[in-house]
Structures are given as structure tokens and as C-alpha cells.
Amino acid sequence: MPDLTQEQIAELSRVSQATVSRVLRGDPRVNEELRQRVLEVIRQHGYVPDARAQSLRSQRTGTLGLVVHRSPKQLARDPFFSALIAAIIEFAGEGGYHLCVDAARAVQSRRAIYEDLLRTRRVDGLILVEPQTRDERMPRLLEEGFPFVLIGRYEPIDAVYSVDNDNIGAGYMATQHLLGKGHRRIAYISGLRGIFVCEDRGQGYRRALEEAGLAYAPELVAWGDFSEAHGYRSMSRLLGLPDPPTAVVAVDDVVAIGALRAAKEHGVAIPQQVAVIGFNDSPFCQYVEPPLSSVAVDIRALAHLATQVLIDLIEEREVSQRRHIVPCHLVERAST
Amino acid sequence: MPDLTQEQIAELSRVSQATVSRVLRGDPRVNEELRQRVLEVIRQHGYVPDARAQSLRSQRTGTLGLVVHRSPKQLARDPFFSALIAAIIEFAGEGGYHLCVDAARAVQSRRAIYEDLLRTRRVDGLILVEPQTRDERMPRLLEEGFPFVLIGRYEPIDAVYSVDNDNIGAGYMATQHLLGKGHRRIAYISGLRGIFVCEDRGQGYRRALEEAGLAYAPELVAWGDFSEAHGYRSMSRLLGLPDPPTAVVAVDDVVAIGALRAAKEHGVAIPQQVAVIGFNDSPFCQYVEPPLSSVAVDIRALAHLATQVLIDLIEEREVSQRRHIVPCHLVERAST
DNA sequence: TTCATATACGTATACGTATTCACAGCATTG
């Protein structure tokens, strides 16, 4: 079946190309008889309009861009990102948009993506996942008036639309949970200093402690990366303390897994001697031994909000608020 | 910074729009002095060509389409797909293409995707992941002469370009591994009947047994779905046999996890009394107790081949073969 | 000098669609 144009459909229907276009766009000012004739020809020939021409003419591509600040390898490994991407695909589709995905960690390729997707008008808007604290593109994007939404936080400019987890609340909730189980000496195995997620969850942890009348003890807080090895090392150190913790909040499930391993190797019973809780409710939480309690972030809500806000911006609808905070919830398993 | 066109760049450089286009396309037939002048103006104004106009004119979009036959929810859950998507993003980028991703399980939306991506010329080519055995789109795609590549198998028509795991080899390898450990009574917990992956791995399993002079015993093969629950149930049944297996090949890591759980609950030691091996080498394999041996499929190779073949088809280069088979390798851990 | 050839550039056009404009036909109004 060769590619037809409106021109040819018009000829076959004995109308003008303009009328074909009007029929396709559902313009009411077209005679019913003609409309039927044109629709019949379109149906018979299986005509579908050319998206490229439509884009050029209408200045709309019907495509959203998704840029993730992770190397493809990291992306493949972390279930959080894959779930996020999958959900964004879904919601973009529901909103009538396609999705163009790019991933890049290097600054150089980040610039390229910026040029390639945005300036070329290849997409109508952008979702940026976890931008850096200082991201030189933010001001430029704002300046261009290009529609974009952040998943994560970006403090410097509050004109930015963003959707984020309630990480402070999540840290608070995890700690609260352990306090409720009677624990009084609770450690926090964090990630990198200066990363919003880690700082925020730590802040929630601290607030829960203080509300319970407990002092924040720096020796019970471990900084490192997001690896299983970091969880293992930190837990080993904590267990060696003169007055070891009876419960541990780990900044991420993978880190928590490392902590679990260390505890088991030290012959410490979980959750009897040490309780452990992680974040993200990764799929593997239910498979590890013992199954890991975790604070689940609502990835679908995150994706839904981000997509919806972006589409509203593109279609120039009113957007009620610039910052959205998505609440988390606790999934209790055997490790606490 | 407002959007410029070649027209305006031309005016600023005191040349024609055609010359600007030639400079941008690297046409050699343009005076060096002029070229520099134009490039300077382009640089100063940060001009980037409009991809939509380029697409319309050149009949190329510079975008690949990826269609996955899974609901977004399944997609989010299965690490295999997320890794695959991540790798395809990477290789498409390296090949100078963007990636447009869609996912859909329903037949209805499948048709829509077909119309939306292909007939609208929104993408230059398509990667289809695990199409159904009878997929009505294959003949149509072939008929249109539209470039596309399958990840998975499609038997009916061999004019189709495809890239697939060596699933037979993988099943053979897993079984071989267990035979090498001295096991003589080996079970196979499969997935759905009629799914290529399950049948093929089963075929490899069977061949390994027969080469070792062992009979294929139907009571040692369990059919079901891809769930953890199926693994659990099947393992429970197998352990209740008068002559239970000493080793189990599970069609998927998640199924294997279920089997592990059943064994533990029955007080059966792993790997001393029953060895277990899975497929895919999912990230969680190293976190479970005991860590799970698994046959790793080379996802990056799969993605790389598919992307490369597709790009070659689009750019009308010679493609050496229609079917590519990617070998697997075994990752041994404590469960065997 | 004269013609052929190559080179470097501009003019014009096409890609397929959406939309503005103009106009014909008809109904409605004072």
C-alpha cells in the first residue's frame, strides 16, 4: 500500500485538499455528504496523515522527551528507573503523546541531548529526572520558555515545575515505625552527602528521633554511596560499637541488603537483635532472607503527575501548583 | 533566544538560504570564506536546524521506534525488559538515532501503535520485542517494505530480520552444569506451553539429558506461568515425589526464587539436597539466600545487534544475515 | 581571443499539512 497524501484523497473524493484536512480535523463546517464521501475514500485506502508534515505545519510533534541523568548501565540496574520509565510511557500514551527517551551521564552528551531534543523542536516538552544540584540547563530552559518538568528537586529557581517524593516524610515514617516497635537506639545508613534524597530522609529520621525525645547521635549515622558494599561495611562498623543500635534505617534497599548480609555474618538475628528497613520497596525485597521492610515510593503517582503537568503546560492549561510532593507508604515485612 | 531559521541566518551572513543549508550539510562546494562567515553567525546565534522541517524534506526522522509486547506494569517489574530498553537507548544514541518507545499488550492498542509510528512516518524503523506467534502485523510490515527487526522469534515468515537468545543452548548449558555436578535426577520447572522461550529451554534440557544417557521423565517437568508462586507450587510437588529430583532447572529467576522458598520451607538444604538454577541472571540473584546460579542472557548483545541491523536496513547497507543468535553464559553461585 | 569546463552561488520548488482568505450561494433582515 503506497503512501497517499491528502492531495490524492482529495482527487479521489472530488474535493479540495483543504476539505480533506478539515474532515480529518473534525471541522464542523463541512457538508455531511462530502464528509462521508471523504471518510469512505480514506477508509478504503487506509490513509494516515504524515506526522512530519503535521509537526512542521502545526508546530507540535505530539511527543514528550524524557531525559534521565544516569548512564544506561545504571539505568538497567536500578528497578526504580525502569519502573519510572515504564509508567511515564503509559501515562504519556494515555495523554495522546509519544515518548522519546534519552539517557546520559556525561556533561557533554547532556548538552547534546538538550540541543537535539529541545532546540530542534523534536519534542513538545521535557521531563528531566533527577537533575544535578547545579544544572546549567535550568536557567536556559526557563529563558526559552520551553515546557519542562522535573522529577526530583531543584532549589535555586522556584519558577521550575517539579514532582518529588516526600523524602523527609519517608525518613520520618521509617524511623517512626521502628520507634513504635520499641527501638530506642536507631542508626541511619545514608548515601552521599549533598544528595537531596539522602539529606531529606536523614532529616525525617532526625525529626522522628527528636519528637520521641531522643538525641541525634552522629556516630549512628554512616555516609557512603548507594552500594551493597557500603551497607555491609557500615553495618559491620555499627555492630562493633560499644552500644550498638537495635535498628537500622538504610537509605536504599540495596544498601539495606548489604546491612542484612553483615548482620547475618556477625550472627546477629534479624529482626530480634537488629531490625532493618530500606527504601523503594524494590521487587527483590520480598525475595531476600528475611524479607525486607521498606518505605515504598509511589512511582506511578510520580510519573502520572509529571506527565500530566507537562501535558498541561504544553497545551497551555492552568497548572495549579509548581511543586508536587508525592507521599510514601510503609511496607512491613519480616525484617522489622 | 528566539528560534531562528536558515532564512534569517542567510540574511545575517549575506548569503542565500541554500548556502546556509549547504554549509550545515557539509557540502564541499562552498567557498571557505563564506563558510566561515556563515558558521560564525550560526555559532553566535546558537542556531539549530528544525528537525521537523528536516524530516519532512528528507523523509527521514532520525528516530527508531521500540514496541514492547508487555503492559507497562509487567514492563516495570521485569528487569530483563528494563535492561533491554536501556541498552537499546544507548546503542540507538551511538548510531545517531533517537528512540521512541511504546508498550502495549492489548491488540487494539497494538494496531494503534502500528498506525501511529509507522504509517505516520514518525520513525524510520521499528524494533519489535517478543511478538506473538501469530502476529497479523508481520505480513503487513513486510508488504510495506518498512524496516523492522524482531527481538525474539517469528517462524511463519523467514524473510524477517530477527535477533534472539540461544535459548536451546541456554537450557542445554544449565542442565549440563548440573550433570557435571553429578546430578542424575534433574527437574525442569517451565513456563507456559507454546511460548518459544519455555519450549526452547526445555528442548536444550532434554538434549543434555539424552546425551548423558538419561531418559526424559515427564513427571519431572512442570508447566505453569512465570510467577514465583508457580515455582513454589511446582517445587513442593516435586519434593513430594517418591523419587524426588536432586536438581532443578527453572525457566526464569523469579520462578527459581519460588522454588528456593519451597525447598527451604520443606527443610531441604540447598544445594546439598537440591540444587537450583534459573535464567536471566537478574540483579536480585546475588541477594537471595543462597545466591542463585543463573544462565545469563547477553542483553546488551541482543540490543546491540537489533539496533545495528535496523540502522543498516534503514541506511540501506548490506545486512549479512537475517537471523542472529546470541549465546548465553553461566553464572555459578551458591545454589548449585 | 573563444569556447568548453568547473566552480560557487542564488532561484525556485517540493515535502504534506493546516489555515487564512475570498467568494459563491443562500437565508434573513429592515
Place this chain on the structure above:
DNA sequence: CAATGCTGTGAATACGTATACGTATATGAA
């Protein structure tokens, strides 16, 4: 009955780029 508005339609145009084509200048050979 003239003036006015409304409806449905086609002609023309614009979106921004790439390229076929034509032409002016430079270069070389006769």
C-alpha cells in the same frame, strides 16, 4: 428589494529545510 449575515467550499499560502536547476565567474585549452 437592497443590504446583511451565514455556510460551505476552493485557492493560496506558510511552516523550515534540501536540492534540482540555472547562471555568473573563474580556469583552462585551443
